[in-house]
Amino acid sequence: MKIGIVGLGLIGGSLGIDLRSQGHQITGISRQETTCKTAIAKGIVDRASTKFDLLQDLELMIVCTPISAIASTIKQIIPHLNTDTIITDVGSVKSPIVKECSQLWSNFIGGHPMAGTAESGIEAAQANLFTGAAYVFTPTEQTKPENIAKLKAIALDLNAVPYICDAQIHDRAVSYISHLPVMISASLIQACLQEPPDTLQLAQILASSGFRDTSRVGGGNPELGVMMAKYNRTELLRSLYSYRDNLDEIIDLIEAESWDSLAGVLKVNGEERSKFLN
Numbered sequence: 634m635k636i637g638i639v640g641l642g643l644i645g646g647s648l649g650i651d652l653r654s655q656g657h658q659i660t661g662i663s664r665q666e667t668t669c670k671t672a673i674a675k676g677i678v679d680r681a682s683t684k685f686d687l688l689q690d691l692e693l694m695i696v697c698t699p700i701s702a703i704a705s706t707i708k709q710i711i712p713h714l715n716t717d718t719i720i721t722d723v724g725s726v727k728s729p730i731v732k733e734c735s736q737l738w739s740n741f742i743g744g745h746p747m748a749g750t751a752e753s754g755i756e757a758a759q760a761n762l763f764t765g766a767a768y769v770f771t772p773t774e775q776t777k778p779e780n781i782a783k784l785k786a787i788a789l790d791l792n793a794v795p796y797i798c799d800a801q802i803h804d805r806a807v808s809y810i811s812h813l814p815v816m817i818s819a820s821l822i823q824a825c826l827q828e829p830p831d832t833l834q835l836a837q838i839l840a841s842s843g844f845r846d847t848s849r850v851g852g853g854n855p856e857l858g859v860m861m862a863k864y865n866r867t868e869l870l871r872s873l874y875s876y877r878d879n880l881d882e883i884i885d886l887i888e889a890e891s892w893d894s895l896a897g898v899l900k901v902n903g904e905e906r907s908k909f910l911n
Contacts, residue, residue, distance in 0.1 A: 634787075637662065637691040639706055641672050641681070643749060644723050645697030646758025648791070649677040654760070655790040660687050662710075668755050677758060688713040693783070695744075696722040700860045704733045711738060719780050725807060726864040727771045727800035735773050742784060743771035743800055745807075746793060751853060761792070767911075768793035771800040801868075808868035810909065812861040813876060816869070818851025819858065 636652055638645045639662040649672065653659045661678035662685065663669050669681035680687060688694065688710060698706050703722050714720075721744040724730050731743040748766040750757060768788035772781050781797065788795035825836055862869055886895045 634658070634693060634783075635691045636660070636787075637688050637694045637710075638678070638697055639663075639694070639710065640697035641668050641677065641755050641758075642697065643753050643757040643762075644746065645695070646672065646677050646755050647748075647760070647762040648695060648697065648723075648746075650758055650760045651763065651791050652787070653677065653679065657790070660691060662687075663755075671755050675755075675758075677755070685710050685713040688718075689715060691715075691718050693787070694718055694720045696720065698722075699856070700724045700726055700730065700864050703730055704737065707734055707737050707741070716740075719783060721770070721784060724864075725811060725861065727769075727803045729864055731771055731773065731800040735775070739775065740777070740780060742776055742780060743803075744784065745769045745771075745803065746788075746791075748793075751849075753854070763788075763791040763793040766793050767796055769796045769798060769803055771798060771803055804865050804868045805871070808865055808872040812865055812869045813872040815850045815853070815858050815861060816873060817876065818848050820851070822848050822851050 635658045637660045638649055641649065641661050641663045645661070649659045649661060653676065659678040661669060661672045661681035662683070663672070663681065664683060666683055669683060672678045672681045691714065694710060694714065696703050696706050696710075703724055707720060710720075718740060720734070720738050720741045722730060722734070723744055723746055725745055727743040727745060731741070734741045734743070746763050746766060746768045748763045750759075750762075768791065770781065770784050770788075785795040785797075825833060828836065883895070883898065885891075886898070
């Protein structure tokens, strides 16, 4: 398949590596000429350009830009595509993207590969990033079944696990397992920073794996965190309110010294946690 990738960072570059290794012909588009040269030199793409004039013969276009730029990028590339080209994206929020972009292009299907690292840019691209990861697609009622089948085949070429679901259900689910943890983690770091200097200094010295694990996502890319909150605002607020209610219940149990009840909550959590660790 002839595939185009706009945005040759961690996700776009990693897609290029794996899809090209499976025999697909990859065309890369980047704003930076140096990124295009690097992508070609590293064998991530077959060809690359800062312009859109290489896109006419593509069967699939994958938009790997930040969420805020997905719709505007699609508007730019549409004049250069043939009418049968499938467009998908890799944004972590789907409802607003699908609503806008499916009106721009009838063959648009929202996508979200659930993989990544703390690194960014073309130098961070790596093989096998998507192996074993979920790759979610969010078609609409107007989506052609054969186009869904093509995207599922692409996910399988990446050794990912394709899932098909409604965009809103996707956004509600990821608000809990992806976006909410970022905000909780950020709040944890912020709470520590409000302690007096002597307490804060000792906490920084003593912090080990527990703090490292629970604070990791809150210390990441601030732009990405803002985009999660902005584009998935309704579902993120819903999950934050739910989390706050559950946190209040735990506070109540500790204040009341209801140790057996607290133990019960922690026991259930311990039993259920493994179901989230696929």
